[in-house]
Amino acid sequence: MSKTFRLSGYGRVDRSRPVTFLFDGKPVKGYAGDTVASALLADGRHLMGRSFKYHRPRGPVSAGSDEPNALIGVGEGARHTPNLRATQVEVHEGLVAISQNRLPSLRFDVGIVNTLASPFLPAGFYYKTFMWPHGFWDKVYEPLIRRASGLGKAPTAPDPDEYGLHYAHCDVLVAGAGPAGLAAALAAGKTGVRVILCDENPEFGGALLSDSHSLIDGVAAAQWVARTVAELEKLPNVQLLTRCSAFNYGPHNMVALNQRLTDHLASAPVGMPRERIWQVRAKEVVLAAGSLERPLVFEGNDRPGILLASAARTYLQRYGVLCGRKAVVMTADDAAYRVAIEMAEAGLKIVAVADLRANPDSAVVAEARARGIKVLPSTTIQRAHGHYRVGAVELAPVSADGAVGKGRTVSCDLVLMSGGFTPSLHLHCQARGALTYDDKLGVYLPGDSVEHVRSAGSCRGVYALDAVLRDGAEAGLNAAGGEGDLPVWTVTRQDQPGEGGFAGALPRRGPGHLALAFVDFQNDVTAKDVKLAVREGFQSIEHVKRYTTTGMATDQGKSSNVNALAIVSKTLQRAPQKVGLTTYRPPYTPVTFGAFASHARGDQFDPLRLAPADGWARAHGAVFEDVGLWRRARYFPRAGEDMLAAVTRECRMVRKTAGIFDASTLGKIEVVGPDAAEFMNRFYINGWTKLGVGKCRYGLVCRDNGFVYDDGVVGRVAKDRFHVTTTTGGAAGVLNMMEDYLQTEWADLDVWLTSITEEWGVIALQGPKAREILAPLVDGLDISAEAMPHMFLKEGTIGGIPMRLFRVSFTGELGYEINVPSGRMREVWDRVWAAGQPHGLTPYGTESMHVLRAEKGYLIVGQETDGTATPGDVGCGWAISKIKPDFIGKKALALPALNxxxxxxxxxxxxxxxxxxxxxxxxxxxxxxxxxxxxxxxxxxxxxxxxxxxxxxxxxxxxxxxxxxxxxxxxxxxxxxxxxxxxxxxxxxxxxxxxxxx
Amino acid sequence: MLLIECPYCGPRAEIEFSYGGEAHIDRPGPEVSEEEWASFLYLRENTKGVLAERWRHAHGCGRFFNALRDTRTDEFKAFYEMGEKRPDAEKKEGEGA
The missing domain is CATH 2.40.30.110 (Aminomethyltransferase beta-barrel domains)
Known part of the structure; x- marks a missing residue:
């Protein structure tokens, strides 16, 4: 049977480049330009997957990114990507693809018992059933359900590929490169503004690549595409991105694109990222997202071999693949007739075109009839038969009142369905665009948006090709500012879009209590599930969605939303515009996690802040901990010591002789200016006027609600200069708060604030021997107990290096904090370390620091306080100035509740x-x-x-x-x-x- | 991501800024009543529509400034310096970022 469905003379695949890939372990032949789906269809294989809940055999229903059924896993090991659409995955030599959600194999799957049990698995089944006994959900039900249902398996090893992130700006971003998008990009590009045109497919052209009927300026549509793309390529101001999906529309015209760079290549160039996220800030956006053909909802509509009519046309015209031998076309609009004509020409036997409408009579219908295609008006499909492949359908007459009579069953291996076209509104809605319901078309169309965005072509209900090209060109030119020539093309042959289209469940005979007529193929939601949800009281479309899960699969309800809406509307007997649509959320199509993470993983996940003695600590065997972005030495274990033993030793040595500690992570802010003291007075709860130059004071910051925000020792370096320290985590917040009050409340103050956290490295030298160790090193500075008591500050040098020396203690011992330029701190550290050796100087880490301060009852803001503690609550009521007229928190701290x-x-x-x-x-x-x-x-x-x-x-x-x-x-x-x-x-x-x- | 126009640096991406809440809230002195103080601390307009709000170009010039933003659409109507009077939003209708 090999290749018997591939036709010569059709398609755009490269027959000179045959390609072999593996599907479920077996080699499949295709051509460069094929997708996995088209190559399998060329082999006559429609069965490509099993459904999510009932494990029904499924084949592709579409030929693009809206595919709900044919989900496959691609790649091996850590490079395996689950849940890709076979209709989009391009084949290349050596590609390895597998079907999903089947056990043990695609044809024999034990999960199919779920279909037999389907009468017992209605909407909300899981909510209703697995409530009891308590505790069973986690241990029994969920693992079982997860195994029996679901999608592909994610790889467990880290992703070995690289992903890129790129920021770009442009004047006009055009999303979608079908006829409207190409026209828009050319119209905008010719004015000279910067244009980005992106399309999710490997080739530009959209539906035109499948259109062998229309003629533009006298040439075939695909030829016009090639000509237009060539023209665009000549414009240096236009950037063309294929395999690139616009998936998220953020505020102020920030649109995210996902570009797939290497997956279609047999071997990727070294260094090329697998995918790249583009964050594009566009002045104007033209959405040319096109429209998607709607499936029809009838019993058995999910059988492999039942496709959208437009998809079958694409397989024929783009891939040269005939999807079957003998087809029934079920339609509610005119577009399917063109497909029937082309497919018949290619050798497909069209049993009949069944049309839901009573009097289809447009030109294309007449053309079909003239070519001998049997047209059955007022006809529906009561039911499709078959298991792995559709084998027959019952065609039944529909009367004017919607009653369905007894029909006859005809055999076929292909059903082409068309319920009309649904404009793709996803990006417009993400741009917070309003929607208006169009009664004539029976669909929602884009309304006004707050963003600088416009839609063009069939995504706003413009369907005739000449109108689409004009619409696109106008949108492009207007987006570019409106000045310039409007490109004009003459469409010399085209089908006129007719009236018609259908949404909801097809009429049927009998109540259909057992009928599985699928609305959402991917989540296995049937028409009766949706009706049941409404009967059970879910009237809001958002509730119906969540209760039934319709539209919640990875396809974002592309094919199902409008049908679900119509069923709800009919069941509630409420107009569709009163029912509304569910919210469209990004991403438009699934995006790899790796692309989102981009470079932000491993060492690149977050910046790492290293204290100046980090290298020394590593060399001395420190165990580290993360404190915010800082990596800090937690303790320095000796051989055989656990943390408790190491900390106990470190603490004892600090109290007995001396310890050395890298305190550089302390936040540090310099407050300078003629009004520095007044600023400090207003900002801190403490008083600062009387603090002499060369002295330090413990300062507490409250918010205006009276609760402790931060603390730290402040030294007065000069009359107009304070060296403020904050907690390690609070540095940025305190500076922001200082700037806030200085800039917005106290514009009268002449003060500058500078973050000096990175400028000053801090060595804490603590313990009874600290002075003895330090004294010989400070270039003659008198640091005797008399000359430099506790809470004093001196400027000097240490081995010639400038120093601000604080006599402060967070351990309760005699101690110093030696501030030196952080770039030279390591030199000073080494000198202090060497000088301390005879005294038994011991390095200690954050853990010992915590223990030592707790022994002294020193609080840590954020550990003892939780944002509701006043200074009085933590024993610091003494710090509150009684004489200052105002400070941050003063009013609140006087409130009775806070006392x-x-x-x-x-x-x-x-x-x-x-x-x-x-x-x-x-x-x-x-x-x-x-x-x-x-x-x-x-x-x-x-x-x-x-x-x-x-x-x-x-x-x-x-x-x-x-x-x-x-x-x-x-x-x-x-x-x-x-x-x-x-x-x-x-x-x-x-x-x-x-x-x-x- | 919002595009915010710092009056000192020009239009920059939102990640460069930190939000400062509703603007034009005068901090009273400690002499006011407890009710007035509570209102200063906790009561905000929660505007649906054009809101005057504060931003700081934290990862840029560091300056605070005010903006008028329509909370329904995120459209900015105006950017202005601290201490300036709130501009008339209607005059700038349709012009924002």
């Missing part, structure tokens, strides 16, 4: 068992056993094992906590008895602060 005695307040928590470390986030309640629902008295915010105390410690936020010292609370656990805890002061270690002032 209520039962607010959550920061306290220390000790467990009875000193070895038990509480979980952060644990709730604290009043009794060991509480009757649910019980409310909590508070929760644990920080919890560690404290090496200094040799026991567990925790910090908590507890209602009225500060007045409940010594009280007992309980931390409930899921799997064990509640833990008894006692509330204590949160300063666990050295409460008098002798060490920090040492």
């Amino acid at each position: 209520a005695p039962d607010r959550l307040q920061m306290v220390g928590v000790l467990t009875d068992d000193p070895h038990y470390v509480l979980e952060e986030g644990m709730q604290l309640v009043a009794a060991p056993q509480m009757q649910a629902p019980a409310s909590a008295d508070g929760h644990i915010t920080s919890s560690y094992f404290s090496p200094a105390l040799n026991r567990s410690i925790a910090i908590a936020m507890v209602k009225g906590g500060r007045s409940r010292m010594g009280a007992t609370l309980y931390a409930p656990r899921l799997d064990a008895a509640a833990v008894r805890v006692t509330l204590v002061d949160p300063v666990f270690y050295d409460p008098e602060g002798a060490r920090v002032n040492g």
